[in-house]
Amino acid sequence: MKKISVLFLSLFLFASVFSSVHAAENALSIWLNGEQIQFSKSEPILENGVTLVPMRPILEKLDVKVNWDEATQIVSDAKEGLSFSLQIGSTNAIANGKAVKLEAAPKLIQNVTYVPLRFVAETVGYQVAWNQSLRQVSLTSKQQSDGSRGFLWKVENKGNTVYLLGSIHYVLEGMYPLRPEIENAFQAADYLGVEVDLSKVAPEELQKQILELGVYKDGSTLKDHVSAEIYNKVTALLKANGLPENSFDSFKPWFVQQNILGIIVGKEGYQSEIGIDQYLIDKANKAKKPVISLESIDSQFQTNNNYSDSLQEKLLLQTLDPSSGVTLAPNGGIDDLAKMWKEGDYNALHEYTNSSDWDAEYHKALLTDRNVEMAEKIKSYLNSDKKETYMVVVGMLHTLGDQGVAPLLEKEGFTVERQ
Numbered sequence: 001m002k003k004i005s006v007l008f009l010s011l012f013l014f015a016s017v018f019s020s021v022h023a024a025e026n027a028l029s030i031w032l033n034g035e036q037i038q039f040s041k042s043e044p045i046l047e048n049g050v051t052l053v054p055m056r057p058i059l060e061k062l063d064v065k066v067n068w069d070e071a072t073q074i075v076s077d078a079k080e081g082l083s084f085s086l087q088i089g090s091t092n093a094i095a096n097g098k099a100v101k102l103e104a105a106p107k108l109i110q111n112v113t114y115v116p117l118r119f120v121a122e123t124v125g126y127q128v129a130w131n132q133s134l135r136q137v138s139l140t141s142k143q144q145s146d147g148s149r150g151f152l153w154k155v156e157n158k159g160n161t162v163y164l165l166g167s168i169h170y171v172l173e174g175m176y177p178l179r180p181e182i183e184n185a186f187q188a189a190d191y192l193g194v195e196v197d198l199s200k201v202a203p204e205e206l207q208k209q210i211l212e213l214g215v216y217k218d219g220s221t222l223k224d225h226v227s228a229e230i231y232n233k234v235t236a237l238l239k240a241n242g243l244p245e246n247s248f249d250s251f252k253p254w255f256v257q258q259n260i261l262g263i264i265v266g267k268e269g270y271q272s273e274i275g276i277d278q279y280l281i282d283k284a285n286k287a288k289k290p291v292i293s294l295e296s297i298d299s300q301f302q303t304n305n306n307y308s309d310s311l312q313e314k315l316l317l318q319t320l321d322p323s324s325g326v327t328l329a330p331n332g333g334i335d336d337l338a339k340m341w342k343e344g345d346y347n348a349l350h351e352y353t354n355s356s357d358w359d360a361e362y363h364k365a366l367l368t369d370r371n372v373e374m375a376e377k378i379k380s381y382l383n384s385d386k387k388e389t390y391m392v393v394v395g396m397l398h399t400l401g402d403q404g405v406a407p408l409l410e411k412e413g414f415t416v417e418r419q
Contacts, residue, residue: 027043027135028043028044028045028046028051028135028136028137029044029135029136029137030044030051030053030058030117030136030137030139031136031137031138031139031173032061032062032139033139033140033141033173033174037057037058037061039053039054039057040057041054041112042054042109042110042112042114044117044137045109045114046135047104048104049103050103050104050116050118051116051117051118051130051137052104052106052107052114052115052116052117053114053115053117053120054112054113054114055075055106055112055113055114055115056113058115058117058120058121059120062120062121062124062126062139064120064124068113072087073087073088073089074086074087074088075087075088075106075113075115082096082123082124082125083095083096083097083123084096084119084120084123084124086102086106086115086119087106088105088106088107088108088113089105089106089107090102090105090106091103091104091105093119095119095123096123100119102116102119103116103118103119104116117137121139125141126139126140126141127139127140127141127176127177127274127279128140129271129273129274130273138173138271138273138274140173140174140175140176140274141174148175148176148177148178148179148341148342148344149179149341149342149343149344150165150166150167150178150179150182150276150341150342150344150396151165151166151341151344151346151349151396151399151400152164152165152166152181152182152185152418152419153399153406153416153417153418153419154185154416154417154419155378155382155409155414155415155416155417156382156415157382157383157414158382158383158384158385158387159387160381160382160383160384160386160387160388160389160390161188161388161389161390162378162381162382162389162390162391162392163185163186163188163189163389163390163391163392163419164378164392164394164399164405164406164409164416165182165185165276165391165392165393165394166341166349166394166395166396166397166398166399166400167275167276167277167393167394167395167396168275168276168337168338168341168395168396169272169275169276169277169278169395170265170270170271170272170275170334171270171271171274171275171276171338172269172270172271172338173269173274175274175276175338175342176274176279178276178279181419185391185419186280186283186284186391188389188391189289189389189390189391190289190290190388190389190390191289191290191291191292191388191389191390191391192280192281192284192289192290192291192292192390192391192393193291193292193293193294193377193378193381193390193391193392193393194277194280194281194291194292194293194294194392194393194394195277195293195294195295195300195393195394195395196293196294196295196296196297196300197281197291197292197293198297199281199285199291200291200293201297205297206297209297209298209301210255210301212301213252213255213301213302213304213305214251214252214254214255214301214305215250215251215252215255216250216251216252221249221250222234222248222249222250222251222252222253222256223249225252225253225309225313226253226313226316227313230313230316230317230320233317233320233321234248234256234260234316234320237260237263237320241263252305252312253309253312253313253315253316254304254305254307254312254315254316255304256316257312257315257316257319258304260316260319260320261319264319265334268334270334276393277393280391280393294373294374294377294392294394295370295373295374303365303366303369303370306365307361307362307365308361311328311359311361311362314326314328314359315328315362327357327359328358328359328362329355329357329358329359329362329363330352330355330357330358331357332352337352337396340352340396341396346400346418349396349397349399349400350400350401350404352397353367353397353399353400353401353404354400354401354402366397367397367398367401367403367404368403370398371398371403371404371405371408372403372408374392374394374398374405375405375408375409375412377392378390378392378405378409379409379412379414382414
């Protein structure tokens with residue numbers, strides 16, 4: 001894991017056609033700061049997309065004081081100045097003094113009170129994330145003092161403002177909260193810009209792209225395009241994860257590599273559902289703030305599909321076996337880069353992105369070419385006559401180095417201020 005490819009820090013891992021394989025096998029689980037909550041008798045349930053949990057066990061785990069009025073069937077709770085009140089059978093509730101409408105009413109099931117988890121957790125200060133494939137809800141405490149630093153810049157021109165945020169797409173529990181400057185930039189923005197807003201990509205469009213670019217159409221299979229050693233490693237990994245050994249036979253190495261990477265990082269606890277991009281997309285959707293994409297699913301698929309056969313094979317081998325000796329990027333794994341992001345170490349990020357250890361083809365396709373397109377989009381926002389504010393979120397490896405988005409904007413004459 002320490003030496004795993006940095007690809008997923010700069011690209012979204014696209015939804016796998018195998019993502020639902022384990023879903024039916026996994027029971028609904030609740031995790032608090034990386035540890036699974038055990039419910040001794042009554043289990044959490046999912047009704048119409050809303051997770052309901054037994055009231056007392058969850059509130060005790062969240063260290064919330066519980067008050068229950070049997071006559072009115074009203075639950076009221078408080079924790080460090082945060083409070084809520086809700087009633088069995090009613091979707092009307094109070095959260096920190098304000099009236100809110102619940103997605104589902106609290107209910108009694110076999111004399112056990114069930115409450116909507118997201119409402120309760122968020123009201124008392126927790127970040128909530130849902131992993132569909134694992135049927136897993138993750139609750140993360142927001143008790144860090146200053147929050148994760150990240151990489152943030154501000155650019156202004158003609159009355160327009162762009163906040164550029166270097167992101168990490170997959171994170172472990174405990175990444176939140178973000179520091180106030182990032183949250184304030186988001187609040188000030190009229191638009192949120194991301195690489196690709198996958199929530200707007202229809203499943204049929206994704207499937208079309210996979211079939212068009214990720215699948216062999218000439219009758220050949222993966223086994224015909226990679227070494228026997230690599231193919232055997234692929235089948236061994238699939239077998240170890242309970243998947244048919246021929247699951248990837250129809251697919252090209254780049255697509256296989258991304259799906260295998262998804263399996264590996266998922267098992268290590270890294271999740272896109274609580275990644276910085278997705279966190280801000282969720283906030284934007286909730287606030288009805290428009291989300292715009294700088295790229296498209298097609299362009300990201302094309303980037304990978306255009307890798308040379310040699311590079312695709314190297315990426316796949318490096319992902320399957322980090323000790324193989326393949327060198328495509330500077331030394332340093334996801335754990336190191338996540339720490340770099342959390343601490344906001346600009347110098348380390350610049351040195352990493354600018355390192356001479358990159359494979360030339362990989363660096364050009366993954367970063368340089370895409371950075372130019374991203375910078376052009378941002379320039380159009382800054383040169384507009386509309387006087388609007390944007391928060392633009394791209395993978396952190398796109399932001400610095402000689403050909404990073406921030407330096408490219410400076411070369412165009414814009415003043416780019418680190419926040």
